[in-house]
Amino acid sequence: MVKKQKYVYEWPRPGVTVDIALFTVAGTLQHLRLQVLLIERDEEPWRGMWALPGGFVRENEDLEGAARRELQEETGIQGAWLEQVTAVGTPGRDTRGHIITVVYMGLTAGDRHHLAPRGDARAARWFEVSALPKLAFDHALLLDHAVTHLRRRLDEAPICFELLPERFTLSELQALTEAILGRPLDRRNFRRKVAHLGFISEAEGTRREGRHRPAQLYRFVPQAFMEHAERQKAVPF
Template sequence: MEIAENINLHMREIEDHFKAAISVDCVIFGYDESELKVLTLDCNMEPYLGFPSLLGDLVKNDENLDEAATRILFERTGITDVFLEQVKAFGETDRHPMGRVLTVAYYALIKVEDYRQNGQPRGIGAKWRSISQLNEMAFDHKNILDSSLHLLRKRLIEYPLWMKLLPKHFSLPELQNLFEAVLAKSIDKRNFRKKISKLGIIKEVGKKQEDVPHRPAKLYAVNEKKLREDYSFLLKNPFIS
């Protein structure tokens, strides 16, 4: 009898370990109006009612983490070709008021214009907020945002991720403004353009800005051929050193 009771106790302890839920939270970055922004919802759960929250969901039984993140992004943005990277897991025991929920964070980069064309009907209630508006968030989403932003800043100076945020054609000031918005610091204009010229990974498209209140700047596009031919050169010569 004692052996049977010990076995039952052990089985109940094991069952308790399987009662934690697993979720995925996505930090969806976009660049708009010279600001780095995040797609958010207003939380409808106490005690965080009205606080900005990230877009996320529980992981379904038939999907892995990457599949869950991809599903969430498509359901909320309507976009399938999205840059997505896993950040880390967050597992504080009191992070969710409904019980034990472990979450795995991802960050994604989308073009705001693509979202406006494809995602708004799906993302009912979702709104873009600038980083400066997100000092307080629901749950532990501020920590998730900070960790994701830290990783994005690291990646931005190593890889051409800016091409995932800018429109197809862009000006040099727009490119520099994007770097300054993400890195939260000023960049010397002359040195930045010198570095861009040395890398050779953008090219003029023979057009200028239209309908702007200042002198129209030349427009550029990503030099895909250069990236394909010599990507290792970019890794050895980051934009911001």
């Protein structure tokens, strides 16, 4: 019998960070714009520049957990919906050395939180995605990946329920979707698609908002959404 031996192996240790592109939508219903949350760095390198919130993954910390923690620490935001986008580790992307980042993308209602920059962040602000400042590191590239990912997901299904109150109108849902995709959608086609997906159900009551017909309210049905996600998966061998 071979005796179980203790082994010692030292491996290279690049840094690992998470960066979060957290999106929201702001403006009036007829003129919503997609915005992304940026922080002004209070640390070198790139001190004073705008960047995606993010930071180093701690020992024994889950990747998504790290993303949530950094978001909370640097901006005060909790409870957003997050999805992993990709990992990027091109040498030279960070002047501090070899640092690999895992990019997360998320959505939240901007006005539900008030921004509380702390830690590495001197300031935190929402920026229109169409009017960004120059970004630190390769964050312009990471953001580009995140926007592409978000749009691809949203093309499949309107997953922007995070941005809405519990009960919402179909016009609101459509305006949001349009703002994120950056193009107008046909109202009738949109309603048919959403109804067919079955993620929403009629809620009690209507909303009167101006001198016009009140709108039916709807509610997101998380369970139907989950079932839809399950159905997307491939069959195992």
